[in-house]
Amino acid sequence: MLEIRGLAKTYGSGDTVVQALRDITFSIGEGELVCVVGPSGCGKTTLLKCIAGLLRPSRGEVVLHGSPVTSPPEEMAVVFQEYNRSLMPWSTVRNNVLLPLRHKSLAKAERTRLVEEALAAVGLTRFIDHYPWQLSGGMQQRVAIARALAYQPLILLMDEPFASVDAQTRGDLEDLVLRVHEEFGITILFVTHDIDESVYLSHRIVVLTHAPTVVKEIVGVDLPTPRDQLETKELPEFAHLRAYVYRLIKRDRSAPSGVDAPSTLVGEGLLD
């Protein structure tokens, strides 16, 4: 349903040009959960913003259901890494989730239902009238996920959503993503730098190289479902896949495949 074809993104011009993405091609099928994993500073966020239609690629295209993405498509929802900055601190949890629904032509009762269902799905019904900053980091990110669900997207993009929560919360949120994927039948593109997370969550892993970034390899994950934080991670296949992806990224680090620009030029702050 989603195809990324020959995507490239260059920042700046002349002597200070930085090529973030060189040539990215992969596709995601209906109902798939695909993780994109790569070393820090490889331009994962740039890639996600191009796919979301928030950033115009320098070359190549993103095609959703056969039509090229030039602006944020209605079928797509995004969850950003910085939950404390993507939620509105002046609005309650309810109004934050309501934000993307206000301009849709829905009856008021329907809107209310969508908001309440989405918050129930992430287990925050009790906190509907709280402000986001009254909640913990993990709960705030659940509000952001609820907002995405209420929008009823066909595809959900997640940009390192759990990078700034603690390990236990992170496990819970990963399971929440798996459950939501199952229950709502949404296609999910999940960007992360965490190899364990990518193996645990996905059907396929798109492994990226250092900048200027290309797809290093697409790794199929045929771990049994439903996944479980303990049982799945104890499987020898899990350890094997984890090590395999780790080597792919590490080998890339010792012998950069990108030759156009030294990777040190690409600061993490610039691209992430």
Place this chain on the structure above:
Amino acid sequence: MSRRRAEALKLATEIAVPIAIVLVWEAWARSADSQFWPPPSTIAQEFRDLWLFAQFRSDVIPSLMRILFGFAIGSAIGVAVGLPLGLSLWARKFAMPHVEYWRAMPPPALLPISVILLHSIGNLQKITFIAFFCTFPVLLNTIDGVRALDPTLVDTARAYGVPVRERIRRIVLPAAFPQISAGMRTSLSLAVIVMVVAEYFSSTSGVGYVLLISKNTFQLVPMWAAIVLIGVIGYLLNLAYMMVEHRLLAWHRGWRAATPL
């Protein structure tokens, strides 16, 4: 010392010190017996007779009304003009030299021309004049507040297809409001200053006008009563504004306290 005792002591200090100052002034003024420095009790008597009864309707109400209308209109214009300037670099390039020029203008410099252009020394001229000077603090703070908008919120709104009008209403204005509000507080005290200036130089009513008449007739007691009233107006308006702001920006305090920066 317990917390409650500390709080009580703080409150007592806040009340006791002004009372002590007034008492010392009273004692000193009585012994000095100068016509320039009437004792506070005499001023208080005059204050009551003048402001609370005789001239409340004829002078206090007009002054207050001019402040409030001038402040409200100036703030509205400040936000309405500041918003597009904050959003657009080109609008700023175009408008900022003009904004910087006019905001540097001292209010008395424009007083004569305002009387002539508006054919008025009444409410129209007073309110327009006050509104003009109240615009700038709000305008500049609105620009800063809008420019400081978090890019992640903009991306969020774009990703969810939130239309521009909704974005401004639900995101840009609330996000900028803490700063807009700081500008409005500056404007409110500016409104009191400009009110006095405008009424002192060209008026037939108002607190500033009473100030002028008492100077011309060399009556020191009403003059002191007017000074006290102007101080009280400024103090109470600021207090009222802070109470409103405290309610409206409850989210901001909570958010700031919860967000390590």
